[in-house]
Amino acid sequence: EVQLVESGGGLVQPGRSLKLSCAASGFTFSNYYMAWVRQAPKKGLEWVATISTSGSRTYYPDSVKGRFTISRDNAKSSLYLQMNSLKSEDTATYYCARLTTVADYWGQGVMVTVSS
Amino acid sequence: DVVMTQTPVSLSVSLGGQVSISCRSSQSLVHNNGNTYLSWYLQKPGQSPQLLIYKVSNRFSGISDRFSGSGSGTDFTLKISRVEPDDLGVYYCGQGTQYPLTFGSGTKLEIK
Numbered sequence: 001e002v003q004l005v006e007s008g009g010g011l012v013q014p015g016r017s018l019k020l021s022c023a024a025s026g027f028t029f030s031n032y033y034m035a036w037v038r039q040a041p042k043k044g045l046e047w048v049a050t051i052s053t054s055g056s057r058t059y060y061p062d063s064v065k066g067r068f069t070i071s072r073d074n075a076k077s078s079l080y081l082q083m084n085s086l087k088s089e090d091t092a093t094y095y096c097a098r099l100t101t102v103a104d105y106w107g108q109g110v111m112v113t114v115s116s
Numbered sequence: 117d118v119v120m121t122q123t124p125v126s127l128s129v130s131l132g133g134q135v136s137i138s139c140r141s142s143q144s145l146v147h148n149n150g151n152t153y154l155s156w157y158l159q160k161p162g163q164s165p166q167l168l169i170y171k172v173s174n175r176f177s178g179i180s181d182r183f184s185g186s187g188s189g190t191d192f193t194l195k196i197s198r199v200e201p202d203d204l205g206v207y208y209c210g211q212g213t214q215y216p217l218t219f220g221s222g223t224k225l226e227i228k
Contacts (some may be wrong), residue, residue, distance in 0.1 A: 033216075037165075045157075045165065045208055047217035061216040095164055101171060102155040102212050106164040 002026040004096045004107035011113045012086055022079040022107055024094030029077035033099040036070060036081045037106075038092035046092075049081060050099065066092075086114045118143050118211050122220035129199050137223045139192045139209035143145045145214070153212035156185055156194045159222075161204040168207075169194065174213065199226055 008020040014113070035046040049070035050059040058070050069082040069089055091114045097103035129135045139140040143153045156169040167176045169185035172192060179197040182197045196203055204227050 044221045045210070046220040047219070050215075050217070059215050072157070101153055102167060102210070103157075103165075104167050104170070104176065106166070109164050 002098065002105045004098065004105060006094065006096050006107045006110035007077075008092065009110035009112045011115065013029035014087060014114055015116050017084045017085055018086060018112060019083070020081040020094055020110060020112070022081075024077045024079065024096075024098070027098070029072075034070075034072060034079045035097045035099050035103060036079075037095045037097055037103065038112075039095070039109075040089075040092040043092075046095075048094070051079070058101070061095070086112075088114050090114050117133075117216055118145070118214060118218050120211060120218050120220040120224050122209055124205075124223060125129065125221075125225065126224040128226045128228050131199055131201065133199050134197045135199065135225065137194045137196075137207055137209075139187075139194070139220050141190045141192075142212055143214075144189050145192075145211050149152065152188065154185075154192050155210050155212065156183075157208045157210060158203075158205050159208065160202075163205075168203070170198055196225075199225075199227065203227075 003025045005023045026031045027034045035050045038048050051070045055072050071080045091096045093109040096107040098105045121140045123138045152172050154172050157165040159165045159191045173185045186193050206222040206224050208222050
């Protein structure tokens with residue numbers, strides 16, 4: 001059974017940093033692209049980052065480019081999202097997702113609140 | 117960026133009925149490789165999104181045949197037949213043809 005479990009969320013002040021983690025199990029992690037998708041409270045889905053199988057290629061939307069960094073450790077079957085210079089508009093539930101031609105499995109999400 | 121426009125914003129249906137949700141993209145979703153990466157998700161209350169349909173019309177593992185997807189180019193439809201109580205939630209379309217990946221704003225399905 002594919003499982004994705006996010007952790008590391010919480011309350012953080014504007015301008016500070018936070019690092020999210022996603023522990024994967026039930027599939028060969030190193031064979032899949034992975035992504036982070038977020039959802040602001042009562043809002044829709046917004047893609048945040050994608051990483052290739054080896055980690056050599058990463059993709060971001062303009063809204064987080066230069067502030068967020070996606071990375072992975074295939075030996076630990078883990079995905080990460082380093083978030084710097086956080087803004088109030090980054091407040092959201094962050095989901096880790098496995099990518100094939102689509103985000104086929106999603107974690108349960110972790111809440112990040114950016115507020116003073 | 118590809119803008120995904122979903123209609124309606126919400127709809128109400130009786131149990132056993134049928135509904136259709138429309139999703140239109142601002143650009144063609146046909147990839148250079150000939151595939152069309154349009155998918156549909158359902159987010160049930162308090163849960164994370166779950167994949168229903170991928171590449172326009174392919175049902176994901178374990179998804180009931182009551183769910184069907186169709187369309188091409190920029191115009192797509194999700195149909196749900198014989199609606200059940202467990203179908204309530206917000207439905208999203210999403211495109212994976214080009215970066216940035218984008219989603220529709222969602223359609224909330226309520227049961228009468």
